[in-house]
Amino acid sequence: MADVVVKTEKVVKEYRMGTNVLRALDGIDLEIYSGEYISLMGPSGSGKSTLFNMIGALDLPTAGRVFIDGQDMGRLSQSQIAWFRCHRVGYIFQSYNLLHVMTALENVTLPMIFAGLSTSERRDKGAELLDRVGLGERIHHRPDELSGGQRQRVAIARAFANGPSIILADEPTANLDTVIGREIIDLIKQLNVDQGVTVISATHDLKMLDVSDRIVDIRDGLVERIRNRDEIEIQVGEVGGH
Amino acid sequence: MEQQTRGTIGQQIELPFMESVRISFQSLMIRFGRSVITTAGITLGIAFLVSVLVNNEVSVAMKESGSKQEITTFEAEEPKGISMKDKWLIIMSLIVCVVGIANSMLMAVTERFQEIGTMKCLGALDRFVVRLFLLESGFQGLAGALIGALIGCLGSLLLGLKDYGLDLFFYFPMLPVLNEQPARFGVLLIILAGCVLGMILSVIGAAFPAWRAAKLPPAEAMRTEV
Numbered sequence: 001m002a003d004v005v006v007k008t009e010k011v012v013k014e015y016r017m018g019t020n021v022l023r024a025l026d027g028i029d030l031e032i033y034s035g036e037y038i039s040l041m042g043p044s045g046s047g048k049s050t051l052f053n054m055i056g057a058l059d060l061p062t063a064g065r066v067f068i069d070g071q072d073m074g075r076l077s078q079s080q081i082a083w084f085r086c087h088r089v090g091y092i093f094q095s096y097n098l099l100h101v102m103t104a105l106e107n108v109t110l111p112m113i114f115a116g117l118s119t120s121e122r123r124d125k126g127a128e129l130l131d132r133v134g135l136g137e138r139i140h141h142r143p144d145e146l147s148g149g150q151r152q153r154v155a156i157a158r159a160f161a162n163g164p165s166i167i168l169a170d171e172p173t174a175n176l177d178t179v180i181g182r183e184i185i186d187l188i189k190q191l192n193v194d195q196g197v198t199v200i201s202a203t204h205d206l207k208m209l210d211v212s213d214r215i216v217d218i219r220d221g222l223v224e225r226i227r228n229r230d231e232i233e234i235q236v237g238e239v240g241g242h
Numbered sequence: 243m244e245q246q247t248r249g250t251i252g253q254q255i256e257l258p259f260m261e262s263v264r265i266s267f268q269s270l271m272i273r274f275g276r277s278v279i280t281t282a283g284i285t286l287g288i289a290f291l292v293s294v295l296v297n298n299e300v301s302v303a304m305k306e307s308g309s310k311q312e313i314t315t316f317e318a319e320e321p322k323g324i325s326m327k328d329k330w331l332i333i334m335s336l337i338v339c340v341v342g343i344a345n346s347m348l349m350a351v352t353e354r355f356q357e358i359g360t361m362k363c364l365g366a367l368d369r370f371v372v373r374l375f376l377l378e379s380g381f382q383g384l385a386g387a388l389i390g391a392l393i394g395c396l397g398s399l400l401l402g403l404k405d406y407g408l409d410l411f412f413y414f415p416m417l418p419v420l421n422e423q424p425a426r427f428g429v430l431l432i433i434l435a436g437c438v439l440g441m442i443l444s445v446i447g448a449a450f451p452a453w454r455a456a457k458l459p460p461a462e463a464m465r466t467e468v
């Protein structure tokens with residue numbers, strides 16, 4: 001079996017709203033292997049984004065632990081967490097989350113600034129990444145001059161800025177139409193194969209099924225079941241047949 | 243599991259100061275329209291404050307110069323110091339200034355929580371985010387306050403011209419007079435103080451929400467909607 005890159009141990013997340021406590025994650029145990037493409041699926045409100053935030057060190061669990069590359073995320077200092085977000089993980093969001101005052105190139109090179117690269121290194125690497133996602137001609141455009149699919153491509157290039165080992169994508173295709181969504185999925189899959197990065201994606205999108213190595217079904221904050229690729233093949237056939 | 247010990251985590255580096263200056267300045271210039279609106283809040287507050295103070299300064303100076311119009315009016319019985327009415331005006335203008343600037347900065351920073359969360363996802367340290375906003379608000383505060391101080395001063399000057407005519411220029415209290423009771427600050431010092439105050443207030447007004455947003459886990463900062 002391949003190396004474990006992400007491991008969650010009984011991860012619980014509760015949100016407190018006044019006197020109500022909402023248990024969004026109810027003890028998630030999950031192991032994710034290096035280089036795999038894994039999809040978190042489940043109905044709206046099942047806890048996919050919450051789990052995404054825990055795995056990406058974007059929020060702290062109420063209980064339980066998250067290990068990435070064997071490191072307990074709960075034990076890292078502020079500075080180590082920043083370093084980790086900068087170097088180890090690339091994030092892709094449903095709403096792109098580009099900085100709208102910056103051009104495509106500046107968005108892509110921002111994480112490189114945080115990593116301490118020089119201006120010329122940043123420019124070269126940024127242009128190369130944008131070229132790789134098919135935006136070589138548009139590097140000086142701002143997000144509001146780009147289509148949704150193009151914005152998501154910028155976000156993907158940005159996620160790869162510092163050579164991460166994990167890509168976390170929360171519903172990357174939810175705001176895109178079927179064709180463009182398909183292109184984005186294929187692009188992520190291609191980078192997954194070419195670079196060997198681990199892709200963890202939360203999604204409703206059935207188009208994700210046939211690029212995923214494994215599917216984790218989340219329901220009510222619990223892992224309901226985990227399906228492998230061979231089991232998925234059949235399901236995709238079913239979906240197509242309907 | 244053995245494989246799990248392989249990753250090593252580094253310490254995030256500090257960014258060069260000039261890099262922060264560049265980013266904050268660019269951010270101000272590109273959202274120029276929005277920056278102008280925020281800055282206008284600062285300008286108004288400082289303009290009001292400075293014009294009240296300069297008015298006051300001018301009327302004291304003119305009184306002392308023995309300008310005829312002033313002596314014949316009701317204020318003759320209280321020749322020196324600041325009247326109750328003027329004190330009240332100064333306090334009011336200070337409050338308007340503080341509240342206005344704090345409000346402008348609070349709005350301007352709150353609508354950028356998502357940006358703050360995103361920067362943290364990309365590896366920004368909390369103190370980098372705060373520094374960025376301190377610089378931005380500092381630039382903004384200085385520019386807004388300087389314009390405000392000049393407008394306020396100009397307004398008072400015109401008002402003074404109307405009241406005192408060209409005499410104003412002979413007795414215009416440009417420089418501080420410290421050996422008098424009560425001490426008078428002079429218009430130059432008032433303008434300077436207005437600039438410093440505007441800058442400090444806007445930096446404080448931005449620092450509080452920026453610091454709060456930077457401390458939030460990125461997931462929460464990015465969820466925040468205005």
Ligand SMILES: Nc1ncnc2c1ncn2[C@@H]1O[C@H](COP(=O)(O)OP(=O)(O)OP(=O)(O)O)[C@@H](O)[C@H]1O
Pocket residue numbers: 015016017022023024042043044045046047048049050051204465
């Ligand atoms: N910051 C928060 N405060 C309060 N409740 C929250 C917060 N974030 C999520 N929740 C709640 O936690 C539960 C899980 O939310 P989550 O966003 O993880 O669902 P999801 O599976 O990503 O759904 P979707 O498919 O709609 O994105 C939901 O009931 C949601 O209302």
Ligand SMILES: [Mg+2]
Pocket residue numbers: 048049050170171202
């Ligand atoms: Mg979600």
